[in-house]
Amino acid sequence: MAYLDHIHACNNANLSRYARFRIGDLPVGAIRSEFASALTALGDSFIRDENGEYGFGPHIKTIDARNQTLIEATEALCQQGVIKHLHGEKFDIRNRLSDDPLCQLDRFAMPYFGCRSWGVHMNGFVRKADGIHMWIAKRALDKPTYPGMLDNMVAGGQPTGLGFRENMIKECAEEAGIPANLAEKVVAIGTVSYLYETDEGLKPDVMVNFDLELPEEFVPHCADGEVEQFDLLPIAEVAEIVRNRFDFKFNCALVVIDFLIRHGYLTADNEPSYCELVTGLHRSLEP
């Protein structure tokens, strides 16, 4: 296999299966025809317009009305078995990162509506005499999603009401026991984006990423039970794991590849797919 296989694995979506889901003029999501049928069968809360695109009924005009409609619809569809589970935590729905939220939706219902979501990921690393080493997390074996798979040192979803950096520093404490005086040194370094498809629907996700250079003596510990163990591995070893296997959670492999490129480990002189990797990591997510 090759690094590029991770890009393809994260960009597996067949967009011809989806119709747009709009709020007003804003294309905030994308839904499959079977989910669209279930939605419109609920009554007049959701409509199909003359362009074959979907949205709220014209009488649903406010954030509160949208939120109430989404709560009722997702609970009804969960009872029908159309939506498998609900999570309880709410994510914001918005068109662009910088827009005000248009409404909130249950975290597990996001892919059914194909709405973009944002998360934060952090590369923790140490510069030793023999080069860069990366802290790699192994996900707890009892996590509901991707148990036991490799992960970036710290990562989390982006909840309502927090700044990205603020959220990152909070996650640093919870997931890896990194004290605030160290976590304050995180450097924002860009995003990685992909268009992933699951049985549930579409996941157009943006990972807002940070690097954190740590002192050699610091040893992380998991405070919230989400990580089984942390290992500090030479960059070449991390690169080989990504190049040869699918041991990392699918999207975390992309964050590692981005790190390998930004720190000069993968280059135009040693990696045949260099240009395709860089563009592939930064997919535009127009729904």
Place this chain on the structure above:
Amino acid sequence: MAYLDHIHACNNANLSRYARFRIGDLPVGAIRSEFASALTALGDSFIRDENGEYGFGPHIKTIDARNQTLIEATEALCQQGVIKHLHGEKFDIRNRLSDDPLCQLDRFAMPYFGCRSWGVHMNGFVRKADGIHMWIAKRALDKPTYPGMLDNMVAGGQPTGLGFRENMIKECAEEAGIPANLAEKVVAIGTVSYLYETDEGLKPDVMVNFDLELPEEFVPHCADGEVEQFDLLPIAEVAEIVRNRFDFKFNCALVVIDFLIRHGYLTADNEPSYCELVTGLHRSLEP
């Protein structure tokens, strides 16, 4: 204006005006209908296939034959005034960075055929007590292209036969008088790509980029006459120039924006177009 305006300025191409130019099965370029007419009027060296795409005549099968055909065609079209000038220096034509060259073409004829080309750009910077400062070049006033505009510290086209890092180190010496022992510290950090259109045709370009952290006492000097002066500016001042003006050569502004993002100056918390900037800097260049 906004940072995003630089992305739009570099991605001004209207692809509906172009037909593919192929070598064998490989889509290596894109040409406008008026240039296509001039090419096929030269005889049987260039043909239009049943899909409306263009390529060499079927009897032209080798690199040498393609090179000879391109030399004759570009000279003839230059005499006709279809091609404005020729440069003399040759660039490789290839489908992907890692492919062997399929033939060579005069540097100034590249946009007429819409072939991808690769260059190297370098961000030279100094970490001072009050933060990062960037070395900014001002292009010589007698340069034929973009005289007097601001530029990255070092940049150059990618010629046949050199590695990217090797080319970068060579350009460091020629353009800024950076000795090999300093230039060896360049770190490859990724690419920036864009699809630009001029009167001549299409420029699908990839900049292969490097960072170089320099000691505070080093002062660059231009060895080849291509740079008028170098200035060491605080990162905030460089950011304001890019945000407010088009003083930088069009593609060099993108290399600066990429630097501002990778070094934590522009973030998801302070730049509304953060996600669009990151994806916009890394356009996929399928012709």
